[in-house]
Each structure stands twice: as C-alpha cells, then as structure tokens.
Amino acid sequence: MKILGVRIDEMGEKEVLEKCKSAITEGRRLFITTPNPEILLLANKDEDFKKILNSADINIPDGVGLKLGAKIKRKKLNYHLTGTDLMGHLAKMAEEMGLGIYLLGAEQGIARKAGQNLKKILPSLNIIGAESGGKFESWDNRVIIEHINAVKPDILFIALGQGKQERWIFANLPNLKSIKIVIGVGGAFDFYSGRIPRAPKWMRQLGLEWLYRLSREPSRWKRIFNAVIVFPIVCLIKK
Numbered sequence: 026m027k028i029l030g031v032r033i034d035e036m037g038e039k040e041v042l043e044k045c046k047s048a049i050t051e052g053r054r055l056f057i058t059t060p061n062p063e064i065l066l067l068a069n070k071d072e073d074f075k076k077i078l079n080s081a082d083i084n085i086p087d088g089v090g091l092k093l094g095a096k097i098k099r100k101k102l103n104y105h106l107t108g109t110d111l112m113g114h115l116a117k118m119a120e121e122m123g124l125g126i127y128l129l130g131a132e133q134g135i136a137r138k139a140g141q142n143l144k145k146i147l148p149s150l151n152i153i154g155a156e157s158g159g160k161f162e163s164w165d166n167r168v169i170i171e172h173i174n175a176v177k178p179d180i181l182f183i184a185l186g187q188g189k190q191e192r193w194i195f196a197n198l199p200n201l202k203s204i205k206i207v208i209g210v211g212g213a214f215d216f217y218s219g220r221i222p223r224a225p226k227w228m229r230q231l232g233l234e235w236l237y238r239l240s241r242e243p244s245r246w247k248r249i250f251n252a253v254i255v256f257p258i259v260c261l262i263k264k
Contacts, residue, residue, distance in 0.1 A: 089232030
C-alpha cells in the first residue's frame with residue numbers, strides 16, 4: 026500500500042529476516058528504510074526524498090502512527106516494526122550467520138558504546154567498525170567509504186537522523202562494495218548505547234512510546250506534535 030505517496034511494505038519481523046537471509050545467500054543487496062509519520066511528512070513535501078524512499082527494497086512501517094494513516098485510507102496495516110527493534114533482530118541474525126556489522130553515525134562515542142552493549146547481548150557478534158557521525162556537513166565521504174570498504178562489513182547500520190541517512194545511503198551505496206544490507210536506524214544507537222532509555226515494553230506494545238519519549242525529552246514536543254496531530258490531518262486531506 027501507499028501512504029502519502031510512499032510505498033509501505035506490510036511485513037513482520039519474520040518475513041523481513043527471511044528476505045535478508047535470502048539476499049545474503051544469493052549475493053543481493055537490500056536497502057531498508059523504516060518510515061514513520063515524520064518521514065512521510067517530509068516526503069510529502071519533498072518529491073526527491075519520496076523517490077528515494079520508493080526506490081528502497083523494503084520500507085518497514087515504523088510506529089503505530091502508520092496504522093492510523095492506513096485506517097484513514099480505509100486500509101489495514103497489520104504490522105509495525107521500529108528501526109530499533111529491527112536493528113536488534115538483524116544483529117542477532119548477523120551473529121548466527123557469522124556476518125560483520127558496521128555502525129555509522131550519532132554523536133561522538135555513541136556508535137562505539139552501542140556496539141559494546143550489543144556485544145554484551147550477543148557475545149559472538151562481529152562488529153567490524155563503529156564510527157560516530159559528528160557534524161554530518163563536515164563528513165569526508167571518500168575517507169568514510171574507503172574505511173568501510175577496507176574492513177568489508179556485510180551489514181551497515183547508519184544513524185544520521187531522518188532524511189539525511191536515507192539520502193546518504195541512496196547516494197553512496199553503489200560505492201560500498203561489501204555491503205549486503207544497509208538500513209537507516211535513526212535514534213537506535215542512542216537506545217543501544219544507553220544514552221536514552223527506551224519506554225517500558227508495555228508502553229511500546231500499546232503504541233505509547235512517543236508519550237514516554239516526550240516525558241523524558243520535552244524538547245521533542247514539535248516532532249511528536251507532527252507525528253501525532255499533523256500526520257493524521259494530512260492523511261485525511263490527502264485521502
């Protein structure tokens with residue numbers, strides 16, 4: 026189905042992982058995005074960004090807000106899977122298959138700490154690299170790509186924030202020689218590093234993670250307002 030012109034692939038955890046395993050076995054690449062209401066609002070205003078999202082191999086619905094968006098369009102969306110949860114599932118798959126992963130992005134030291142915490146959960150996980158993004162505008166893509174190609178990871182998790190990470194992947198994936206799976210994971214490194222605590226499981230199951238984050242990070246109010254209030258209104262208008 027499409028929501029605000031962006032293709033949304035209705036897949037649960039099991040189907041996504043099966044597709045990833047098949048791609049790795051067959052030597053194919055997968056570009057995965059996890060659209061949420063904020064990403065769809067951004068794409069609604071930016072046709073080039075919308076084209077990037079629709080060019081991805083898999084667009085996983087991230088958050089219950091997309092279920093509401095589908096309902097407004099009189100369609101049913103049975104699944105949602107956050108980028109944070111999918112990152113954990115892919116890391117577990119990587120450990121089981123002996124794949125190397127690379128974490129790129131977030132603030133100084135966050136990627137490395139996230140990698141260390143993942144190793145505590147998955148001791149045999151092969152983390153080939155963990156580099157913080159710093160100031161995205163000052164990135165030297167040539168150096169970053171050369172380093173990634175030198176260490177040859179199979180899976181790349183990239184956390185630059187919504188919009189930036191998808192654009193970076195789209196522009197640079199052709200030059201990343203060893204990558205089989207690449208996914209933009211937004212704030213997932215913050216959670217795995219422990220910098221920001223996740224909502225209790227019961228709140229996540231009820232679709233209230235946004236409320237928990239608002240209570241912990243009041244500065245996010247505008248982003249949450251867009252996701253909770255503006256997004257449904259735009260879906261109604263574009264119905």
